[in-house]
Amino acid sequence: MTWMQYLPPLLKGAQVTVMISLSSIAIGAILAFAAGIARTSSNPILSGIAFVYIVLFRGTPLLVQLFWFYYALPLIGISFDPITTGIMTLSLLTGAFGAEVVRGALLAVPHTQLEAARALNFSKSYTLWHISMPQAVIEMMPAFGNLAIQNLKDTALVSLISIADLTFQAQSMRNITLDSATVYTLTLLGYFIIALCIMLIVRFIEMKLRRGPAFPRSAHS
Amino acid sequence: MNPIIRFENVTKRFGALTVLDNFNFEVRRGEKVTLIGPSGSGKSTVLRILMTLEPFQEGLLEIDGISYHEPGGRGPFKASETHLHKIRSNVGMVFQSFNLFPHMTVLRNVVEAPVAVLKMNRGEAESRATELLRMVGLSDKKDHFPSQLSGGQQQRVAIARALAMRPRVLLFDEPTSALDPQLVGEVLGVIRDLAHEHDLTMLLVTHEMRFAREVSDRVCFFDRGRIVEQDEPERFFSNPQQPRTREFLSSILGEQEQMRESLRCAQ
Structure with a gap:
């Protein structure tokens, strides 16, 4: 088998990886805003719930979270298919880290802006x-x-709950061909290209937001 | 006639530091009062309490007939958001550092509060805002962002923004202290015009003594959380009674004379 023949299964895996990553980034962003805003709220119950969520998910390994949702949760009668479990777990983790980003950025808005808002x-x-x-x-x-x-790199772990993502496909190709060097080089390359696309998208959004005279710092960044 | 602002034995502490000590102060409707004094003497705190930016620990405060004591509330210092909203609707404030919203154009800075808070329709709010911007001499800047304006222009927008809410009491917290000396005049000019508004009550914290003398009905000298001396400006500046007042006036007037001197030399 040549490396060309490795491509179709790897690309199929890459599709799954992109799908899981994009959906968990999107859901994670929503969770991040919800929990981040709740953390800055003066309501102690709201803020408390968000705090517990953030601490739990930041303080435990993703792999164990995946296993817990996939193997432990069904024991109390709640079970999801692997893809749902994967997306859910990654969303919750990304949301927990994102919540701290949202909270930090909200707290960094100058206090004088809030005073002006109150005066109006x-x-x-x-x-x-x-x-x-x-x-x-x-x-x-x-x-x-x-x-x-x-988040993208973390998706590699979902291969361990039997999702056929890029890493999973790479493992199976290697088991068949024993050609570790080629298979894993192609896999690394695959992740890198996806990561590059994500970086470009985020950069593009940031440039869009910064454009215009409202935030003149963009001229220097 | 009842005073529009009445402080009765108000005490304000920051931790162990007492900023206002059994403070009593009344302002008539339409009166223009200047508060002067060394930094830390409590004059800005008076404005910040009036704007509900700071709570206080003891005493009574009434603005335009509305007491800080919320009827049936849990005491004056735990007023609900609704009650604070009611107090604030009569008061506006202009800050030392302008505090315009950087992500909004000049026009939106002025229009936003009347639309969102007073529920004015946008078209009407915009024509009023345009009128106010013309009054402060900035109608040609309405589509600019704050970062594109000089400090003096930003402060004039901030004055228009405060006026758009039709306050009965307008507070100026050192409105020219953050400005380059050559920009001070244009802001003072706008405030001077406002001082002719008969119904508007103005409280001004400033170090511009000549201006205070010119626009105010009364000057109050603050020291350590109390008003040490107050009088109408002519008498206050020509014949201060208290040694602390004399000391303060001579130090600050000397400073301003020096500043003007060095400006003249620079030009």
């Missing part, structure tokens, strides 16, 4: 969505970029 009698939710968030989102982008790449 804006409500708390208006201040959050129209004053703080537009300024904070731009600051979140570099950290979100890192999390997205981290």
